[in-house]
Amino acid sequence: MGIGGSKTITIIKTVTDPKLMKELQRYRERSFGFFGLTSTGKSTIINKLIGFDLAETGAGETTQEIQPYEGQEYRLYDIPGRNDDLSYFSMEYIAFWKGLTGRLIVITSTIKEMTKVxxxxxxxxxxxxxxxxxxxxxPIEERQIFKQKIDKQIRGNNLQGIDHIWYVSALNPNQFPHWLVMVDSLTNNTNYISNDFDLIDYLIYE
Structure with a gap:
C-alpha cells in the first residue's frame, strides 16, 4: 500500500513538466500536501495517516524533495521543511500546490513558524x-490560553485561507478528538470547522 521513500518527485525547471502533472492528475481527487518545519512532527503525522512508518522522522529527517506516500483513500506528499528558502516560492512549487486537493500546514507553537507560506x-x-x-x-490548564494565542496570531496576521484548525498529537492520535475530525475531513471532504476548546482535554491523559 505504501510506496516508501523509493519514489521521489523532483522539483523540475518548468511548470508544465509532464511527469509532475501526470503524478498530480492520477491522484487529483485525493492528494494532500503537508508543509512544516522538520521539528513539527510532519512526517509522524503522515506515517500515522498511512498506517506505516515510511516517512523519515526525528533528527535524521532530511527531506529535500517532494516525497509521495500512498494511503488507502488518498496520496500524501511530504513537502521539504522550509519557510524562508526562496526556492520554496518558485513557480514550480506554486504549480504543484495548486494541483493538490488540500494543503495542510503543520506547526507546534506559533503561526510565525510558517508565516511566509x-x-x-x-x-x-x-x-x-x-x-x-x-x-x-x-499543560492541560494552559490549553485554552494556547488556543486563544493561536487565534490572536491568525487575526493579527490576517490569514484569509484557513478552512480548518486541528489540535492534535501525532504520537498519541486518540488523545484529542480533532485527530478523528481531521481524518474524516481528508477522507470524506467534510466542511467541519472546529477551533473551540475541548472539554475532553481535561479528561484524558491528566
Missing amino acids: FRLLDAIQLRYDIIVNKFDLV
Whole structure:
C-alpha cells in the first residue's frame, strides 16, 4: 500500500513538466500536501495517516524533495521543511500546490513558524488547513490560553485561507478528538470547522 521513500518527485525547471502533472492528475481527487518545519512532527503525522512508518522522522529527517506516500483513500506528499528558502516560492512549487486537493500546514507553537507560506497561499488564493501538532505537550490548564494565542496570531496576521484548525498529537492520535475530525475531513471532504476548546482535554491523559 505504501510506496516508501523509493519514489521521489523532483522539483523540475518548468511548470508544465509532464511527469509532475501526470503524478498530480492520477491522484487529483485525493492528494494532500503537508508543509512544516522538520521539528513539527510532519512526517509522524503522515506515517500515522498511512498506517506505516515510511516517512523519515526525528533528527535524521532530511527531506529535500517532494516525497509521495500512498494511503488507502488518498496520496500524501511530504513537502521539504522550509519557510524562508526562496526556492520554496518558485513557480514550480506554486504549480504543484495548486494541483493538490488540500494543503495542510503543520506547526507546534506559533503561526510565525510558517508565516511566509501562509502569506503566499493567501496571495495566490489557495485554501489550507492548519494542524497544531504536539498539543499534548501543552499543560492541560494552559490549553485554552494556547488556543486563544493561536487565534490572536491568525487575526493579527490576517490569514484569509484557513478552512480548518486541528489540535492534535501525532504520537498519541486518540488523545484529542480533532485527530478523528481531521481524518474524516481528508477522507470524506467534510466542511467541519472546529477551533473551540475541548472539554475532553481535561479528561484524558491528566
